[in-house]
Amino acid sequence: MKITFLGAAGEVTGSQHLIETSHRRILLDCGFFQGRRAESRKKNETFHCDPKNLDAVVLSHAHIDHCGNLPQLYSKGFRGPVFCTDATADIAEIMLMDSAKIQREDAKYLSRKLEGDHPPIEPLYTEKDVKGLVSNFEPCPFSEWQQLCDNDEVRLRFHRAGHVLGSAIVELELKDGTEHKRVVFSGDLGRRGMPLLRDPDTVEGADVLICESTYGSRVHPPPQDIKSHLKKIIGECFVKGGRVIIPAFSFGRTQQIVYYLNELTNSGELNCLPMFLDSPLASRLTNVFRRYNHTLDADVQETLKSDDDPFGFECLTEIENQQQSIELNKRRGTFVVIAASGMCENGRVVHHLKQALPQEKNTVVLMGYQAPHTTGREIAERREHVRIFGRDVPVRANVVQLEGLSAHADIVDFKWWFEESTKRGHFGKVFLVHGEPDSAQALATTIRDYCDEDPIIPAFGESFEI
Structure with missing residues (x-):
């Protein structure tokens, strides 16, 4: 099994991680990089995997930095299922339609600003692409195993992440030849005691954990x-x-x-x-x-x-x-x-x-x-x-x-989550993503005792054989 980090590696936005086995290629999230306009467009208009060869996407939640580039993935040939929770499916449709409208308006504005004989700037995707993508959503309930493909090579289930409505921690069981691996992707881990949402679920360890680290060096006010x-x-x-x-x-x-x-x-x-x-x-x-x-x-x-x-x-x-x-x-x-x-x-x-x-x-x-x-x-x-x-x-x-309404886990929440999760299992390889280097390094130091190996902070485009 190979994992390649194609977004939110060494930075906070643009979540996108590719898992490959001998028979399957699965993308975890497909988010927009968000930042200055020119830099963002350059990063968002190019995929570093072939959309046509993906078997499925697993979406953790409906924030644009996690789901925002899915319609462009569809426009470039992806036709597989997108697995997410029921609420995420409903919210993502609304968010992506709004994003397509913004793409269209932005393209018109930038085209008017061009000087000389330049072709008009096109939106990265359209409302039609969003509709096509949404037709491939596969909404799933929390806590129930789902078959990802037509055989028993991959299955998944969602746990509550407590970040936003519908947000999920993703648990995957993958068969690669004679080997079986359990991979957990935190998505964006939420906080305990926040208004509206239930607290995050814990898991039973994993062979591989891909964990966000946005506020890995911070304690939020209550x-x-x-x-x-x-x-x-x-x-x-x-x-x-x-x-x-x-x-x-x-x-x-x-x-x-x-x-x-x-x-x-x-x-x-x-x-x-x-x-x-x-x-x-x-x-x-x-x-x-x-x-x-x-x-x-x-x-x-x-x-x-x-x-x-x-x-x-x-x-x-x-x-x-x-x-x-x-x-x-x-x-x-x-x-x-x-x-x-x-x-x-x-x-x-x-x-x-x-x-x-x-x-x-x-x-x-x-x-x-x-x-x-x-x-x-x-x-x-x-x-x-x-x-x-x-x-x-x-x-x-x-x-x-x-302050106080941040939906991201802070260092206290991370420590609690790792303590509770490792009471029932262990974490083998741990990759820290979706955080600035200082935050990721601080979290790596905090959670080292809960992992079998030193946590890894991958760089963009870096691949690891598991």
Whole structure:
């Protein structure tokens, strides 16, 4: 058996790992590399395996850095099944359709910017490619073994990863000649005690473990303070008569925030002032959360006994069209807007920030880490001005950055997961991916005692015979 690391090796995005036996070629994830536009396109437009020769893809979850390049894989000839959980299948379809729209709009924009006699830039894939890909999804329940192919050479089962709705730890049993190997792929491992999701499952060791390491050197602040912070922030803004703008990722973070606001209004801790969810993508994804209410954690199950919709309440309005979004900028008094994107780079939130940032009575709530070179990072740094739509916008609004809702395991969660998993088995070879070098090295040092060998931090394109 051979494993080749074709993405998220020595870096955080673009998850893609190829497993080859004497008869089968299986791709774990097929994500987009996310970064600066030119660099990202160059990395994303080329595959380092032949899509036509793949037998199957196993998808851990529906974040774009894990699933975003699947439609292009389809456009270049892949016609095999894509195995994932039921919720991931539903979410990935929505996310990929949105991604195809962005590809189309980006291609048009860049083509207009070209100088001279250049052919127009084409999107990496289209909505038609997404539809073709989605027809090959093979949704699977958690905890049940599935045959990957028509014989008994490969089978898989999913365990809960606790990262986002539908996210899975992948367990594979592979037969290669006379040898049998068990491979576990963590996908993105989640945290314990997070709102909405059940805690991650543990496994029974593995011959080979491919494990993410995004926050392998960090301890996250606890999530339980977020609700009280939101209550305080909105209350203070109400006194000043300002508006609260919350940039949030459409998948995961938005649903957590809405759930907290629902709890605060249900308990009477927060007055029923106007709140708006201004993201059509987030609204569609929230409907998927509603569909899978029964799979969420014990707190949600308790809420459902008295509230049949944890993601909707009387004060919350879901904005349906662009005109309604524009009208919000003319609104007076205190209100709350939740809109994408989480790092303030694009989407409707940019328009709201343009209106809100110049006035001291307003508050911008940044939920978690803001990447370098983003508008969100510049706002977090309290720059005097930020550049929005080609103009310098003064930053006079109150800016609050809340930590604690990261969906990735930190070093404490990793240590717990390895301790519990090795109580029932052992880990042979361990490969650490999906992390910057410092984070991966820190995790390697922490987990060394739980592995038979020193963990390996593979480089992009590196192959290993198992």
